Amino acid sequence: MTDSRKTHIYFLLDRSGSMASIKSATEEGFAAFIAEQQSGEGECLVSLAQFDSEYEIVFRSLPVSAVPALNLVPRYGTALLDSMGRLIHDAGAELAALSEAQRPGTVIVAIMTDGEENSSTEWTHAAIKAMVEHQTDKYGWQFLYMGADQDAVEVGRSIGVKDEYSVTYTRGKAKDTQEMVGRKVRDYRAAKVTGDAAPMPGFAPSERREAAE
Secondary structure: OOEEEEEEEEEEEEOOHHHHHHHHHHHHHHHHHHHHHHOOOOEEEEEEEEEOOOEEEEEEEEEHHHOOOOOOOOOOOOOHHHHHHHHHHHHHHHHHOOOHHHOEEEEEEEEEEOOOOOOOOOOOHHHHHHHHHHHHHHHOOEEEEEEEOOOHHHHHHHOOOOHHHEEEEOHHHHHHHHHHHHHHHHHHHHHHHOOOOOOOOOOOHHHHHHHHO
8 A cells, every 4th residue: 555644746847948937937846835834744755857949957845844956947848748757657667666565646647837838759748648647546646737928728638637636827926927827736635634635626717817817
């Protein structure tokens, strides 16, 4: 049986050139997201990967108390699909190498971008959608998609993220949206620690309005 007190959060963050205008807000928002997890219950590990036209692991499997400040350096294009493929494949391999008792009972993949796919060469929407749905249905991974100035529900659906777990945010709400998602993840982790098997609540209408204002 997996460890119900343990969570691993995999955060995939867009650092393409268009993120330059919200660099500071995104850095502050990530700090707020991490602060929410530091106040939560149970053990929490965090892995951060960022992407533009390339994919880079910033850090892997750090205790939430040791997560450093984010330094975002925007550049290049948006290879969302290739980056999701790499992250999900690597995370799956990492977790598969652990014994059952060492594996986290909660696995969360949070994706944040301000642009739509324009640079991937290895993965298609269909392939990523199948991969996300497989990890969700077979292993219970929780995917969250935050998309700026786009129909995030539609984009999320195209990559396998359930409608209720995708949210559109305006560029001016980059910090507030990450903080809101951080609270949602913290509360979900607390519920899992107490043995609650209920799914994470989706984004409420009030949360969607707040992010989109």
